[in-house]
Amino acid sequence: MTALSDLLEFQKETEALAAIAGRLEWDQETMMPRGAAEQRGEEHAAIQGVLHARRTDPRIADWLAASDGAEMTQAQAAMLRHIRRDYDKTQKVPAKLAAELARVTSVAQGKWAAARAADDFKAFLPMLEQVVALRQEEGQALADGGDVYDALLDNYEADMTAGRLDAMFGEMRPRLTALREKVLAQPEPKGLTGTFDEQDQVALATTLASTFGYDFTRGRLDRSVHPFSSGGGSDARITTRTSAEDPFNCLYSTIHEVGHACYEQGIDPAYLFTPLGQGVSMGVHESQSRIYENQLGRSRPFTSWMFGEMTRTFGDIGVSDADAFYAAVNRVRKDFVRTESDELQYNLHIMLRFDLERAMVSGDLKPADLETAWNDRFKADFGYDVPRASLGCLQDVHWSVGLFGYFPTYSLGNVYAGCLNAAMRTAIPDLDDHLAKGDTTPATTWLRQNVQTHGGLYRPAEVIEKACGAAPTAAPLLDYIEAKFTDLYGLQ
Structure with a gap:
């Protein structure tokens, strides 16, 4: 045995334990009885304590030092890069803090769900204050005198900074707001009407998941308050939610989560239980969910096929043809909820x-001022008032479970998806012909081969650059959005 093989064998067990911890989180969102929240918090704290101890084991430093200069494959070198980075980060966070974060965020998720259902921000505030304080403490430890937010962002998107995101968002905001004003000045396309059986929605969502390549022999579809994807390898699970008045909520959240899960299912199986065996960053992960949902799932060709599936499932849905259905899928209106935007x-x-x-x-x-700050900012950005907390600062689960630094990766994923879409359509000129038949295989195969199979082998932006032949920028996304909505709304 060598230091390298000892290290990778130790890491394999750590990755397996982390997967078990992830399954606890999946169960909490889907199957766990509501009264078990406090107990689950202690369980989370216990397993995170074990993981923290393994990730700070002093033998890791010895194995890393002994492996320096050793002959190794590209994959092994990448594994060591990830292990060294995680070891350095974890060393900075006290074990007690890691366990307390796991306990508090586990309890906070249930408190958030109850407060959201009751539209009562004050009921959630004490938990939010605890979560924010703990994340601030963690960020200060990780930053080691640097920017605290950048340290938390690095948990989800390595090599990214808030300053670079600010510059990117500054480029995007003027073009998006100008186009939004033009679009909202036009008549709003007709939406779907009627009620839609929720069991039928799940059945159609299951069909759509298979259509996009989700392997149900290695995954499952359940319901939760907030749709999410969990796990990887041979156990990649997704959830959705249903509303009798809005089937798109179920169908497109399913396609979105399928993008995440297919990324995990598409990673080279040789990387299972290694640091390369999961998506390399949340930005790259979001590129997959967003391109599945939007550039593929909301395209005119695919929605023409989906219109037939909808009418076969539900009968009269309130729109008469495929063009009207495409407009309904993509209509822009005054609304509040991010996941339905x-x-x-x-x-x-x-x-x-x-x-x-x-x-x-x-x-x-x-935190006590969050609801007011949210409502004021929303009014300034969107032009109308937030009527209740579930449509405002309580609509997302992220802050309850401590995911500070996660949100910007959604937009970064959109930027990456814009780049990938342009490259993919160059590589597959007849893609729309396939999508019009409900055949996503050329697209999902291209994404698997150019993005998903690599797992964590490359750095995040490097994955996109290798797939597209150029460094990622916001321009392809903005060009795509402007072309799509200019055509859809007949703008000059």
Whole structure:
């Protein structure tokens, strides 16, 4: 045995334990009885304590030092890069803090769900204050004198900074807001009408998941308050939610989560239980969910096929033909909820959250003032008032579970998806012909081969650059959005 093989064998067990911890989180969102929240918090704390101890084991430093200069494959070198990075980061976070974060965020998720259902921000506030304080403490430890928000962002998107995101969002905001004003000045396309059986929605969502290549022999579809994807390898699970009045909520959240899960299912099986065996960053992960949902799932060709599936499932849905259905899928309207937003306004929702969470992490915004700050910012950005907390600062699960630094990766994923879409359509000139038949295979195969199979082999931006032949920029996404909505709304 060599130091390298000893290290990778030790890491394999750590990765397996982390997967078990992830399954606990999946169960909490889907199957766990509501009364078990406090107990689950202790369980989370216990397993995170074990993981923290393994990730700070002093033998890791010895194995890393002994492996320096050793002959190794490209994959092994990448594994060591990830292990060294995680070891350095974890060393900075006290074990007691890691366990307390796991315990508090586990309990906070249930408190958030109850407060959201009751539209009562004050009921959630004590938990939010605890979560923010703990994340601030963690960020200060990780930053080691540097920017605290950047340290938390690095948990989800390595090599990215808030300053670079600010510059990117500054480029995007003027073009998006100008187009939004033009679009909202036009008549709003007709939406679907009627009620839609929720069991039938799940059945159609299951069909759509298979259509996009989700392997149900290695995954499952369940319901939760907030749709999410969990796990990887041979156990990649997704959830959705249903509304009798809005089937798109179920169907497109399913396609979105399928993008995440197919990324995990598409990673080279040789990387299982190694640091390369999961998506390399949340930005790259979001590129897959967003391109599945939007550039493929909301395209005119695919929605023409989907219109037939909808009418076969539900009968009269309130729109008469495929063109009207395409307009209904992509209509832009005054709304509040990020997960139900159209492509044009979605990134504006993210920019709002990015600025507010940075302010909370820095201490410039107290959690007690979040609801007012959210409502004021929303009014300034979107032009109308938030009527209740479930449509405002309580709509997302992220802050309850401590995911500070996560939100901007959604927009970064959109930017990556814009780059990938342009490259993919160059590589597959007849893609629309396939999509019009409900055949996503050419697209999903291209994405698997050019993005998904690599797992964590490359750095995040490097994955996109290798797939597209150029460094990622926001221009392809903005060009795509402007072309799509200019055509859809007949703008000059």
